[in-house]
Structures are given as C-alpha cells and as structure tokens.
Amino acid sequence: MTRKPVHESRDNRQLIWEALKSASGPMTRTELQVASKVAASTVAAYLKALVAGGIVDKAEDQGRSTYRILRDTGFHAPRLKADGTPVKTGGAGLNLWRSMRMLKQFSARDLAAHSTTTEVDTTENHAKVYCSHLLAAGYLKVVQKAAPPKRAAIYRLIRDTGPVPPKTQRVHQVYDPNTGEVHFTGGAR
CATH class of the missing domain: 1.10.10.10 (Winged helix-like DNA-binding domain superfamily/Winged helix DNA-binding domain)
Structure with a gap:
C-alpha cells in the first residue's frame, strides 16, 4: 500500500x-x-x-x-x-516551527534548545536538516553564513504562513498546510 x-x-x-x-x-x-x-x-x-x-x-x-x-x-x-x-515522538517539527516563529534570529543549536521539551527531544542535527529544507523552499534567509567549526549559520524566518509547520517530504519538497502549497527543494538534505 x-x-x-x-x-x-x-x-x-x-x-x-x-x-x-x-x-x-x-x-x-x-x-x-x-x-x-x-x-x-x-x-x-x-x-x-x-x-x-x-x-x-x-x-x-x-x-x-x-x-x-x-x-x-x-x-x-x-x-x-x-x-x-x-x-512523545514526532512533535519536533511543530516545536521547531513554533520556535522559528518566536525567535528573531536563530541557529540550528538555538532551535534545538528552544524546541526540546519534557515530551519532545529535538536534536541539533534534526534542526539543521529542517532549516536546510525550509531555506531551499524560501521560508528562511541566512543572516550570517556558517564558518565551521567556529560559527554556525544564523537564520531568520521570512515566510511565516501560520501555526501549522511546513512538512518536509522524502521527495525533496516542502508542503505548507497553511497555504496548501508544495515547494520543490531539489536535493536539499
């Protein structure tokens, strides 16, 4: 099926x-x-x-x-x-999106820290992957480029479409349930 x-x-x-x-x-x-x-x-x-x-x-x-x-x-x-x-599983995307909407600027580490609760554990890697998909789909803007290993990329949410988090998909696209739009992200991973 x-x-x-x-x-x-x-x-x-x-x-x-x-x-x-x-x-x-x-x-x-x-x-x-x-x-x-x-x-x-x-x-x-x-x-x-x-x-x-x-x-x-x-x-x-x-x-x-x-x-x-x-x-x-x-x-x-x-x-x-x-x-x-x-x-207790699967709420990371919702928490990441909520954190993005509340914070003016953020790194993946900031997002992971603000998105982790007693019920949901959000890793920095998950936050990085989610940010890369949303960046490719035009939801985020890079405010400061990363300079590994000293500095992580800093992002800003530029397309806040509502309370429901955009969903990343295996076929390299982001679906936004707030607008019903599908954004193709190419090979972002």
Whole structure:
C-alpha cells in the first residue's frame, strides 16, 4: 500500500479537535463525525483517548453520550495514545516551527534548545536538516553564513504562513498546510 502525498492527506485529529472547539455546547459522536467529516471509528478512538487524557468530558444525556472540552490545549489537536497519555515522538517539527516563529534570529543549536521539551527531544542535527529544507523552499534567509567549526549559520524566518509547520517530504519538497502549497527543494538534505 502506498502513502498518500502529504498535501492530499488530512490530519483527522485536527479536524475532530476543531469541530469540538467550534461547538457551542456538548456534541454527540455522530454530530462530531458530521462536523469533522471523519470516519466514525476514528472519531470514537480519538474521543476515547481525549476522555482518558482528561481533556474531554463524556456525559450521558437522555441515553446518549455527549462530549465537551474540559481543558483547551490551544490550536493544535492534542497528540495522545489510546490510553490518553501524550505521544512523545514526532512533535519536533511543530516545536521547531513554533520556535522559528518566536525567535528573531536563530541557529540550528538555538532551535534545538528552544524546541526540546519534557515530551519532545529535538536534536541539533534534526534542526539543521529542517532549516536546510525550509531555506531551499524560501521560508528562511541566512543572516550570517556558517564558518565551521567556529560559527554556525544564523537564520531568520521570512515566510511565516501560520501555526501549522511546513512538512518536509522524502521527495525533496516542502508542503505548507497553511497555504496548501508544495515547494520543490531539489536535493536539499
């Protein structure tokens, strides 16, 4: 089975989370499925994780279950395992992007330091690779060239398209879910 290109895929958790956040009151699973346009089994599994994680409350109302947010974690959908515990892998890209948006200028080492949390460990090498892809796609500008081994390159974010991080792909391109654009980066690695 082949993977769907990232620009054709959807983050179902985010769609469900946005539907929950935009609700004026508690919602049933069916209402969430319709609002998010996500499969019923996916909605059920994510709701189970959100309830287990203490982020969403499940209540019985006239023989049917309704759900409402107890703890709003912000724009990004909570990344949880089935048992409600936070997912600790794969958040580096999001943290790197957030750090880029907050810092005026940064090196890969700065980004790694600002992007590492108790849940996500971001390496300097990962930050370097992510920066090289975003530089090739036109998101970053080099403010100061590297002078190895004394000085690392210093970058500035010049294209802040929104809160969702651009995704690097194996086929040497960057997909920006904020704009829906795909930028080819050639052989950047």
